[in-house]
Amino acid sequence: MNQKCIIFLVFLSLHLANGQLNYYYYYYSSCPNLQMIVKYGVWDAMKNDSRVPASILRLHFHDCFVNGYDGSVLLDDTATFKGEKNAGPNRNSISGYEVIDNIKADVEQACPWTVSCVDILTLAAQEAVVLSGGPNWMVPLGRRDGLTANLKSANTDLPSPLDPLATITAKFAAVGLNLRDVVALSGAHTIGLAQCFTFKYRLFNFKGTGQHDPNLDTSLATSLKTACPNVDKSNTNLNSLDMVTTYTFDNAYYKNLVNNAGLLESDQALMSDPQAASIVNDYSMYQYLFYNDFATSMTKLGNIGVITGLNGEVRKKCGVINHY
Template sequence: MLWFERYPFPYGQQLDSNFYDRTCPHLPMIVKYNVWAALKNDTRMAASLLRMHFHDCIVDGCEGSVLLDDTQDFRGEKNAPPNRNSLRGFEVIDNIKTDLERFCPSTVSCADILTLAAREAVVLSGGPNWNVPLGRRDGTTASEKAAIDQIPSPIESLQKITAKFTSKGLDIKDVVVLSGGHTLGYAQCFTFKRRLFNFDGSGNPDPTLDSSVLTNLQSMCPNKDAANSNLAPLDSSAYRFDNVYYTNLVYNAGLLESDQALVKDPNTAAMVNSYSGSPFLFSQDFAASMVKLGNVGVLTGQKGQIRKRCGSVNS
């Protein structure tokens, strides 16, 4: 048995990759098919599912709170500024949940569904496979403020981003490795536009950004408010899981400030260089960090619940 197949937790908690083998044996097939169908319809969905899983786990743990709709009792995470008009793929999780409720009702948590869907999204994009420890239960509340406070911003310093990771039990290596998830997907122009036109209030572009990349991005993201929601690829192979993200950073072609900052610090720069030269090493370490991420703040045993609908708490 591999170390991540049965992962010990503080206070006796424990997840197990075989958790649903008897109670819901169709689970892996149902998740895989739904994610495959979603990616066939929309290739951007791989990045969206991976990002949603991260945004769930980094805010008070992997307990499916990001999936909850607002209620009279709380304003949740969906409409917090880091997620509003940005997070997507909720319908994929809902479709999986609907299928599972047909085969094994009130058995599989939405938190586990989201964790498995993120893994399948990576695998179907050409990335590594890993055994996902299971047995999470769903939280019963969500907090807009927690999402605002805890989700890393693309314009925050590496020090602040690292502090948000370490507060969850992750480390500086996880910062570098999980940032590599930006090998998939796109970013809206408003998340990096200041690098193109008014970096640090200078009235000029970010001088560290490669000049050819700068010209290309300025054409995608003109300096107009109407262009804020335009999309630009996070790396040059936005639909394929590979190590091009790190190669771009080495050549000062990273899209987000938070990404390019990884080559400015000697501790993280050494790891960026290693992953740039070894796609195998990146894939191996990414799988390990994803297991660590999926273990953050989980609810097990009698804590939380198994939601019947991922967008709402059981009545």
């Protein structure tokens, strides 16, 4: 080994010991094939369910906003422990846990007791975007899994599609994210589905007017009334967040907003704020700009309140902390 390599590895070892995230955390010795294992796991799950990328992204978002990014959303309830899976914003709403569990099992075979569940979730979110046609970016690694969850925070701190824009931006600001991050990360709604109850109120007698939401395109409103009739049993029906390219990660979401075709009121509300609307218009015209900002915001999101160094743990199974 030449002197430059020795110096680099000594520097890297000191960097990791100090608990800092690093792009090469597992690469040189502990789990060099990690990225390929995660990529294959996401790809294999997508073969059977085209909704997997959106599900993984949602898991990623919902973890970052609660307790910091520590894998808390992955924890199951036990007799003495309440996790976040049954919080209002998560129950019957987010999925993809089994995808992360399966990838974790494969990683454990290759590199036992080495890679945290939260790092696997981070890489899976990136691969979900890439495999859907979106941008690629380098993911800093070295997070440790948390030892607890926060059901109360999951019920109160997660942005909701029913929140007004001011509330959403305040929740983002509380974790260090700005308005550009709000607009860029909202672009994840270029893939995936939403249940009718999250937007059906926009279709019938909106705010007592007897009409649909005036900020919703009339032809789209008519189509949605067929998909989501005004009866309770339609509440869990699913509809594409982006009906143009439902499973392709692109900038069609922003083009929809410009044309008053945002499915969720919280999405369309981005056009009500001059600064947010300006960003939306830019993204609708320049996909590369959206891709660049999305990657930047995803990196910021993945750095919120992380646990590193000797704190936390590397869970053997993602649904339970090791001493149970």
